[in-house]
Amino acid sequence: MPILTHTVSAYPPCHADSCFMVGIGGCGMSGLARLLRSQGIEVSGTDSVESPTTEALGAEGFCIAVGEPPAELPAVCNSLIASAAVSPSHPLMLEANRRGIPILTYAEALGRAMQSMTGVAIAGTHGKSTTTALLSAALIEADLDPTVIVGASCPHLPDAQGNATGFRLGAEKIPAGPRANQPGLLIAEACEYNRSFHNLKPVVACIGSVEADHLDVYGSFDAVLDAFREFAKLLPAGTDDPSRGGTLIIGHDTAHRRDVTRGIDARIETIGFNPAADWSVAFEPTTRHVKLTHKGNFAAAYTCPMPGDHSALNSAMAFALADTLGADRESIVRAFRTFKGIGRRLELIGDRPMPSGGTVRVYDDYGHHPTEVEMTLRALRQHERPQDHGGRLVCVFQPHQHSRTRFLLDDFAAAFGQADVVIVPNIYFVRDSEAEKHKVSAGDLVDRLRSRGTRAMHLYPFDAIVEQVEETCRAGDLLVVMGAGPVWEIARSFMERAPAAAPTSV
Incomplete structure (x- = not known):
């Protein structure tokens, strides 16, 4: 039975490390809740609506208040994590401030989780969820055992009941490949809204596209460019060995790459339909056939799982990231062949x-x-x-x-x-x-x-x-x-x- 309650008295006794999540039913928030609990943190939360996600969390033992928020936070609560949709005037946010409980945004909490892992952040105005999902499928097929948080339901990331989720718990150490024994992979989307992706701690990242969006926050496209440039600067310095140091894969013609990469020290590779790109993509829309070359050499040929030029570019970005992270190319192509798509993306x-x-x-x-x-x-x-x-x-x-x-x-x-x-x-x-x-x-x-x-x-x-x-x-x-x-x-x-x-x- 799902553990769904409207009464704070039903919250279990909390350990010394405990957090309460407001908006726990979101794809990203629910994945973060599962990740935090795997690290020994007591997690409870609330969401405004009951959903398959809250039901699944309840079935897994999370204590969740659904509907009207509870009157107060649990007696023991070391931190509150709020989704981006939660207003600072939310009653539980106000109570946390009154009690001196630290408040973290989802992105801040995700960034803290990345600090102890090999973080991989998928950024760009478009295609983040699809690219993240394709990358996760490739890494799983290649036995690199990633932890994954995607902002969409993915059939290849099922829960214990077989329902599609946006989360997978992976290994504490990368088990194979050139990065073997490095901290385990954490694959996540990097949302640019309100500059939230500046809180992440990636080692490898991609930026597929940069366009004017969220102008209610940024005010101008120049400010959007500045935000992506600051995100790129989060990466550590690169080395000649792609399994060491920071790597950024960026759209050759779609991400204002010269402006975004100015002054960054990470290893940089470009990707796009332009033959001059480091990863060059050729796509035939009718058959969905993709041919991918890397620095002039054949890398792979496969059928794109979803239609459209943008889908081909998303799949190529996922391929390039998986290759950079040490996945063998045959496994990547196999993963794409069996990929079943994700919720609400074509x-x-x-x-x-x-x-x-x-x-x-x-x-x-x-x-x-x-x-x-x-x-x-x-x-x-x-x-x-x-x-x-x-x-x-x-x-x-x-x-x-x-x-x-x-x-x-x-x-x-x-x-x-x-x-x-x-x-x-x-x-x-x-x-x-x-x-x-x-x-x-x-x-x-x-x-x-x-x-x-x-x-x-x-x-x-x-x-x-x-x-x-x-x-x-x-x-x-x-x-x-x-x-x-x-x-x-x-x-x-x-x-x-x-x-x-x-x-x-x-």
Whole structure:
């Protein structure tokens, strides 16, 4: 039975080393909770909603308050760890301050965990979760036994019940390869929001892309560049031996590499579709065939597990990192061959039968930046090719944050060129002020889309959108639901409304 409670009296007696986690149900936070407990720390926590993650944690023996936060922290609590979504005015944050309990962000706590391990940090505006997941699969296949924290559910990282998670506990020492007996590998995403990745302690890192995002925090693209440069400086000095010292693998044409790497001492290798890159990628979209060369020499050929140029680049980045960490190349290719994807990243939900016959294929994707939207829609059109049989590409896109939508409104309007129909729910309100909320609306995006000739509409609530999707979609269409908020519910609801099969005549 999951241990879920709303009463602080149910918390178990704590050891001298104990922490309480606010937002424990998130992918990263739940993985960190498991890692800390493996190190002998007593961990309890709270989350605003019950979820498969909180249920799984409860089944593993964690004590969690779900729903309204408990009235107070446990009697013995040495630290509080808060997710990035938790406000400083949260009641438990205020109580921790009153009691003098140290408060750490998720990134600060993850950085402390990295200090005693061989940290590998996956950074970049796009592709962090997919690259991290692919890298973890390759290292597992190569018997390097990594500890992994991914911000998405991964079928290749199951819990004891076989459910996909974003966590794996690995070895205390690297068991094989050129880094054998070095501290165990800790693979994690390095999120740039609010400069949180500056808290990490990586030995090896990558930066796949650098674009304008989180401008509510940074204010300008120059500040974003500065933040990535400071992140790169965290790496130790490099050596001629890639198994020693710091290494940065950075996008040749996608990450402003000259600005970002200026003044850093780590060993640097570039990666990209440019033949001049150290790791040069050739990709054929129709077959998804990838050919990878390293400094002019053949490195590997494989079929990319997911469609799209961006997926090919993510897989190549994971390959280069795994190779740098000592994985044999045959194992990396085997891992990619059996990779089953991750939750909400070009995730195929299924084929939905339509009342008049035929089906609509449904995808779910986390993309919420204009570049991600454009890359995902282009990849789906290239891979599924609905136009070849009279179908259309229908997109339900929920903008994430009013500030992001306002700052990047023109870029968003230009990102939907591959879509035939776009339905826009209300903007997902998170991390912004009430004043910001009134500066832009979903209707503004729809107006921009219509001015570019895109068939677009603004609808809310989700039930109304499901009804509209039912009315709009026809057999042969491709439906993709996109956004970082709860918009995934629309894809699931549409699938659940599938018409019942006609009775079989006897």
